[in-house]
Amino acid sequence: MSYNWSEEAYRRMGEVAIKAQLAPLDWQHITCQCGVHYGGCRNQGAKIVVIHAVGACDQPGLDEDGNRVEIRCTQCVEQLRREIDYKIRRLNRVSLGRACCEPCGAPLGLVSDVLREVKDL
Numbered sequence: 179m180s181y182n183w184s185e186e187a188y189r190r191m192g193e194v195a196i197k198a199q200l201a202p203l204d205w206q207h208i209t210c211q212c213g214v215h216y217g218g219c220r221n222q223g224a225k226i227v228v229i230h231a232v233g234a235c236d237q238p239g240l241d242e243d244g245n246r247v248e249i250r251c252t253q254c255v256e257q258l259r260r261e262i263d264y265k266i267r268r269l270n271r272v273s274l275g276r277a278c279c280e281p282c283g284a285p286l287g288l289v290s291d292v293l294r295e296v297k298d299l
């Protein structure tokens with residue numbers, strides 16, 4: 179049997195295309211990664227959240243901007259927003275409105291300074 183490189187390449191491209199189609203299906207089965215509930219949250223993940231690791235953004239295991247990328251359900255994203263809002267207000271009260279993330283110096287004035295991105299899964 180003759181070996182045809184372009185056929186082989188075509189077959190591989192087909193495999194890649196199939197994997198790309200399957201990947202979004204796999205996301206459907208990912209559960210919320212919220213860690214604040216006892217035993218974890220069992221809801222289906224709905225959002226990808228990018229959270230700045232305030233006060234620890236120079237630690238390993240984060241992206242180049244010091245963010246954690248996690249999957250949350252809709253309710254937990256709302257709860258996260260409220261928690262961040264509360265913490266930012268409290269920090270700004272003690273620092274007279276000049277709260278910032280110590281390792282990188284990024285200002286912390288808005289929820290979006292910590293919760294940097296929320297994308298649909």
Ligand SMILES: [Zn+2]
Nearest residue numbers: 210219251254
């Ligand atoms: Zn959740």
Ligand SMILES: [Zn+2]
Nearest residue numbers: 212214219254
């Ligand atoms: Zn939660």
Ligand SMILES: [Zn+2]
Nearest residue numbers: 235244279282
């Ligand atoms: Zn930082």
